[in-house]
Amino acid sequence: MPQDKKVSLVVIRRLPRYYRYLSDLLSQDIRRISSKELSERMNVTASQIRQDLNCFGGFGQQGYGYNVEYLHEEISKILGLDQGYNTIIIGCGHLGHALANHPGFKRRGFRMIGMFDISEEKVGKQIAGIEIMHTSSLESFIEKNPVDIAILALPKEGVLDISQRLIASGVKGLWNFSSVDLEVIEKGRVAVENVHLSDSLMTLAYKIQERETYKNQSE
Amino acid sequence: MPQDKKVSLVVIRRLPRYYRYLSDLLSQDIRRISSKELSERMNVTASQIRQDLNCFGGFGQQGYGYNVEYLHEEISKILGLDQGYNTIIIGCGHLGHALANHPGFKRRGFRMIGMFDISEEKVGKQIAGIEIMHTSSLESFIEKNPVDIAILALPKEGVLDISQRLIASGVKGLWNFSSVDLEVIEKGRVAVENVHLSDSLMTLAYKIQERETYKNQSE
DNA sequence: ATGAATTTGTTAGTTTTTTAACCCATAAAA
DNA sequence: TTTTATGGGTTAAAAAACTAACAAATTCAT
Numbered sequence: 396m397p398q399d400k401k402v403s404l405v406v407i408r409r410l411p412r413y414y415r416y417l418s419d420l421l422s423q424d425i426r427r428i429s430s431k432e433l434s435e436r437m438n439v440t441a442s443q444i445r446q447d448l449n450c451f452g453g454f455g456q457q458g459y460g461y462n463v464e465y466l467h468e469e470i471s472k473i474l475g476l477d478q479g480y481n482t483i484i485i486g487c488g489h490l491g492h493a494l495a496n497h498p499g500f501k502r503r504g505f506r507m508i509g510m511f512d513i514s515e516e517k518v519g520k521q522i523a524g525i526e527i528m529h530t531s532s533l534e535s536f537i538e539k540n541p542v543d544i545a546i547l548a549l550p551k552e553g554v555l556d557i558s559q560r561l562i563a564s565g566v567k568g569l570w571n572f573s574s575v576d577l578e579v580i581e582k583g584r585v586a587v588e589n590v591h592l593s594d595s596l597m598t599l600a601y602k603i604q605e606r607e608t609y610k611n612q613s614e
Numbered sequence: 615m616p617q618d619k620k621v622s623l624v625v626i627r628r629l630p631r632y633y634r635y636l637s638d639l640l641s642q643d644i645r646r647i648s649s650k651e652l653s654e655r656m657n658v659t660a661s662q663i664r665q666d667l668n669c670f671g672g673f674g675q676q677g678y679g680y681n682v683e684y685l686h687e688e689i690s691k692i693l694g695l696d697q698g699y700n701t702i703i704i705g706c707g708h709l710g711h712a713l714a715n716h717p718g719f720k721r722r723g724f725r726m727i728g729m730f731d732i733s734e735e736k737v738g739k740q741i742a743g744i745e746i747m748h749t750s751s752l753e754s755f756i757e758k759n760p761v762d763i764a765i766l767a768l769p770k771e772g773v774l775d776i777s778q779r780l781i782a783s784g785v786k787g788l789w790n791f792s793s794v795d796l797e798v799i800e801k802g803r804v805a806v807e808n809v810h811l812s813d814s815l816m817t818l819a820y821k822i823q824e825r826e827t828y829k830n831q832s833e
Numbered sequence: 834a835t836g837a838a839t840t841t842g843t844t845a846g847t848t849t850t851t852t853a854a855c856c857c858a859t860a861a862a863a
Numbered sequence: 864t865t866t867t868a869t870g871g872g873t874t875a876a877a878a879a880a881c882t883a884a885c886a887a888a889t890t891c892a893t
Contacts, residue, residue, distance in 0.1 A: 405880070407820050411813035415793060429840060438798045441840090442882050449842060457841040458889030474816045475823035489712035496708045499793070499812040544818065568822040570815060574634060574718070579657045586825050588818035592809065593718045594630035596789060597693045599763065599807035601626050603787040604694035606805050624850070648870060660870090661852050668872060676871045677859035 402450045409447055410470055412437070417467040429460035476503050480568075481542050483509040485557055486549030487517050487527050490572060494546055495523040508540055513553070530557070537564040544568045551575045558585075621669045628666055629689055631656070636686040648679035695722050699787075700761050702728040704776055705768030706736050706746050709791060713765055714742040724763065728755055732772070749776070756783040763787045770794045777804075 416437055420428060434441040448454055448466075451473050455461040471477055482505045484491045494500075495507055510527045512518065518529045528536060536542075545561045547554055551573040558569055558577060568586040571577045574594075578587040635656055639647060653660040667673055667685075670692050674680040690696055701724045703710045713719075714726055729741055730749045737748045747755060755761075764780045766773055770792040777788055777796060787805040790796045793813075797806040 403879075408813070408817055410820070411810070411816040412795070414816070415813070431840075437795070438801070440882060442884095443880090445841065445843090446881080453842060455841050456889065457887070458839050458891085460840065473820070475819040476816065478819070478823070480819065480822075489708075489715045493708035493712040494811075497811065500815065503812070503816070505815065543822065567825070568818050570818050576631070576656075582657070586818060586821035588814055588821060590809070590811065590814050591630070592713075592716065593722070594627070594634070595807055595809050596719065596724065597630040597633070597695065597722070598627055599787050599789050599805060600694040600697070600699065601629070601692070602805035602807060603699075603762065604697070606786070622849075650870075659852060661854095662850095664871060664873090665851080672872065674871050675859065676857070677861085677869050679870065 406447050406450055409443075410474055413444070413447070414467065414470045414474065417463055417470065420463045421467060426463055427460050428463055430455070432460075479504045479506065480544045481506055481508050481540065482544040482546060483507070483511065483536075483542050484546045484548055485511045485530065485533075485561075486547065486553075487512040487514075487522060488548065491546070491548035492522055494548060494572075495525065505544065508542070509536055511536075513549075533557075533560060534564055537561075537566070542566050544570060547571045547573055547577075549573065555580065561585075625666050625669055628662075629693055632663070632666070633686065633689045633693065636682055636689065639682045640686060645682055646679050647682055649674070651679075698723040698725065699763045700725055700727050700759065701763045701765065702726070702730065702755075702761050703765045703767055704730045704749065704752075704780075705766065705772075706731040706733075706741060707767065710765070710767035711741055713767060713791075714744065727759055727761070730755075732768075752776075752779060753783055756780075756785070761785050763789060766790045766792055766796075768792065774799065780804075 413433075416433065417428075430441040430444045434444055437444075445455075448461075451469070454466050454469055482500070484495055484507070487495075487510055491510065491512075495510060501507070507523065507525060510522055510525050511530045511533055512527050513530045515529070517527050520527050542561075542564070543566065545558075545566050545568075547557065547569055549557065554571070554573045554575055554577070558571075558581060561569065562581060562585050566585065568588070569577060569581075571587060571589045572592070574591060577589060581587060632652075635652065636647075649660040649663045653663055656663075664674075667680075670688070673685050673688055701719070703714055703726070706714075706729055710729065710731075714729060720726070726742065726744060729744050729746045730752055731737065731746050732749045734748070736746050739746050761780075761783070762785065764777075764785050764787075766776065766788055768776065773790070773792045773794055773796070777790075777800060780788065781800060781804050785804065787807070788796060788800075790806060790808045791811070793810060796808060800806065
């Protein structure tokens with residue numbers, strides 16, 4: 396039964412992980428897998444896997460388990476990876492450069508069709524085969540080439556202005572690498588996914604500290 | 615009362631965000647803030663802020679609120695940002711390059727002291743003022759220069775081997791950008807924080823899809 | 834073909850996380 | 864100085880997330 400009510404974000408965030416493990420299984424030529432076996436590989440409970448998948452429908456078979464290829468395909472549909480997304484990058488610093496060259500994206504249907512920067516000296520150069528344009532030509536570009544996703548890899552000072560222009564131009568999703576919480580500002584007007592690298596690093600610092608104190612306690 | 619029992623990771627993951635907002639307040643010269651006011655800025659409940667902070671102690675004052683500078687300082691201690699961390703990067707591709715140049719890290723006490731790559735032609739070159747060394751000299755380097763954190767920015771094929779060598783050398787934390795779940799493999803032997811960029815992008819794809827269907831429904 | 838062993842979908846129970854409510858200390862105002 | 868309003872800490876209630884349990888469907892071995 397296909398998705399009677401809104402699925403919570405914690406479940407959604409686990410789907411890419413399932414997808415990843417299923418890809419691995421496929422490349423090992425494993426054709427079927429039970430929730431129990433998968434749960435051991437992933438270090439989660441089998442219950443959770445079954446619950447998660449059943450938010451979207453019954454993909455398995457009693458006594459058999461899940462067909463790896465089928466489930467892989469279904470999750471890709473759920474995530475919308477079969478849609479294809481025209482993607483641009485705003486900000487061609489080191490990070491924008493790295494993201495443009497990230498191998499995984501193209502493979503999953505994210506087509507890089509434009510790169511933008513505010514620096515005159517970068518404009519005209521190429522990154523990953525794409526010519527850098529000046530940010531001022533953002534609107535005219537999007538008008539000719541519909542854009543689904545914009546990757547924000549620019550300093551946070553410029554983010555607010557740019558994101559408003561992007562939304563006005565009809566961009567559907569923002570992948571934000573700057574340290575502002577865009578979803579708070581643009582609440583509901585666009586899909587936002589933040590990647591707060593600094594936050595993640597701070598979390599690591601905490602985990603290290605925690606581990607040290609834990610170690611000392613058990614001595 | 616200082617931390618009677620283990621604080622859950624969901625709370626920890628919110629701390630960097632509080633820290634960020636407090637930094638902003640400081641730069642605006644705002645000296646005090648109530649949980650209510652902060653909750654409105656951050657789009658969370660005031661209850662949650664008070665609960666979260668009280669996991670670590672009473673930093674506020676009834677009738678007054680929180681002293682921004684003091685709270686900012688305390689959170690930085692909780693996260694362990696006052697410790698200082700010797701950090702190396704493994705893998706000097708585009709991503710390693712970008713991370714080496716990330717401005718926020720040095721400011722928060724993460725000292726980049728070494729970069730490593732397996733490619734002979736990269737060895738000897740400099741990134742962000744640091745000379746790239748060959749991965750084979752990893753152990754001898756760490757012996758002379760104690761390393762706290764290693765940033766893994768190499769293809770996943772090499773990650774398992776490298777992480778085991780890092781752990782054996784006494785590295786305390788791994789910041790993993792490859793698409794493997796290190797914490798599953800190295801369970802408990804080291805602090806791990808994953809940044810799964812592809813997962814994040816897939817989540818964005820889902821959010822876009824969800825928003826579209828939501829839009830259609832309300833028409 | 835039959836029975837035992839699997840293994841899912843699903844429901845019920847448990848734990849965790851979030852939100853609300855309230856008491857009392859402190860600050861600001863009168 | 865007294866009064867009033869503010870607002871944190873804390874406890875209690877509600878909601879969300881997770882785990883366990885089990886009937887029904889299927890496979891696999893004999």
